[in-house]
Amino acid sequence: MASSSSSSSTQVKKITLKAADGKHFEVEEPVAMEMETVKSFFVGNEDAMKDMVVPLLNVSSEHMPAILDFYRNHSEFRKRTPPPPAEEVKAFNEAFLENKSDEQLMEMIMAANFLNTKELLNFLTEAAANRIKNKSVEYVRAFFGIENDFTPEEEARIRAENEWAFDGLDED
């Protein structure tokens, strides 16, 4: 999918996106228009579409193929009549998440937020939420790479306040 520096491509139905690290991606117009951020570049400015390279400075080229894949598949799901069975969508979504590390998931959430696509963002944030459900505080800290900045007193207080709730969490 990645085509090196082919910004001169002027095919009518393709839009060139530039990822954060400068790599170019040629994308079919309908797929690119799934991203509100890209779409807004062209609203009222259709002439620009021919030569425009759209810079997506918050999306690394590492995640770009997967994200585009998501758009392609989901827009295809939406168009299909009758609608695809729920299992098929679910299988795709699970496969999409299967090999993603926690860190990659975080980065993709930020990318989806930047691209302003509700569907992808909702999907990814729900996935992130599922990964921290029923986990311990330490696990969530490690998951997001967050440091504990409470003083021991603060931590003791907050623990005491919510003590009633903390039974039966997975210790992992």
Place this chain on the structure above:
Amino acid sequence: MVLNGDNAGNIWSFSGLDKESEDWNWEVIDKTELGESPKVAAHQIVGELPDDPFGMEIKSTFTAITGWFQEFDKDIGSDLCGSGMGQSEENIGDRSSLSGFNLVWNSSARFQQEKGILKIDEISIPYGSFNECGFGNGLYDGGDVDPYDFCEETEELYDFCDEYEEVYGESGEGGAAHDALSFALGYLGVKDLLVVERVCRSLRDTVRSDPLLWRSIHIDHPLNENITDESLVKLTDRAHGTLQCLSLVNCSRITNTCLNRTLERNPRLMKLRVPGCLKLSIEGILSNLRDFKSVGTPGIKLLRVGDRKGVTDKQFEELKYLLGADDYTQLRSREPLFYGWDNFALSFDNDRAIDIESCPKCQKIGIVYDCPTESCQAKPLGSHLCRACKLCIERCVRCGRCFNDSDYEETFCLDSICLDCLRHLLISEEEPGDSSSTHTVICQATRYEFRFYG
């Protein structure tokens, strides 16, 4: 984008969109559009703020954001998010004002993108600038807002809060991880929110100061065993009076006094679910609902009390009246309800106003189940031979079918189970992994329910 409502927010949005293709000048918009809007005071305060505190050449966006914020909350103090969100809560019932909110935000992002386009080939665009642009776009258009589905708005407001922190450099450490996490918070339940609260200071403040996260509170196993009146009041107070849905499953320590306090402080509560809350008597619930309705609130619309012994016809009639559901047809034209592990505590998915009704066979008030078997469903409408409470017709605890023409086994918990389901469970138990653990969970649930209802 669908534009609706006619508040100041929309005026701004239109101005942003209309001027998009021109080489526009914010000062002009400032004078013309803001001058026409009733919020002149906001304009004055805007003038006193620095134009571009971070040297990012985002004067227009900054003006739009701050101008709007002034309108939203004139006292930008140290507690930016908290107070801002508090204000927004007051408007939450107002569809048009929320739409305006989204649109303002969208438009401010558009301005920035426009600048981005203009400068693409000239200078490099600061990373942060684009970052904000992405944030600002929001998750959906204002036109989509469903007044009954506030979960999505939670996220929208969330982004907003975070974005604000980012623009003004308040959050400090953490960065992307916090932002990503804060998007996910909307999907977490009470227990997980309480965990996230203990992770670090900024998340604690986010979780505690955002009433939208607490608008719907669901307490189930394992929290239900320990939750007390005091803890529940503390939790519901986090919604700052905007609680809409309260679900307490088998919370055996919660008393009528607590329910009364919760209702007093949360006039917008519409869904109440208290199956298995043994200390909440039906008479206590009734008197609470009476009080609640008498103070002029919209009142509870959906009530789930679970199977209770000794509910009288009179109490049932009054409950229906208080819910505004005394229309008989409304109760009848509902989805079928099947007996089973999942339905001991009827959820709000089912659209009926109240979960109990008069059993066609014994006339007692309780949960009345339908039969999933085709032969029973095929019977002519109105005969309802296979519709009754769980005492009148014995049913399979897994699929909910009756045993008229089939054999069944009795489980260790004295539940009955049809042979098909038993076979299914035995097969899944032999398989390693997830399915067997599901079975264990189901068995636990059975025992658990049995303790309360049996």
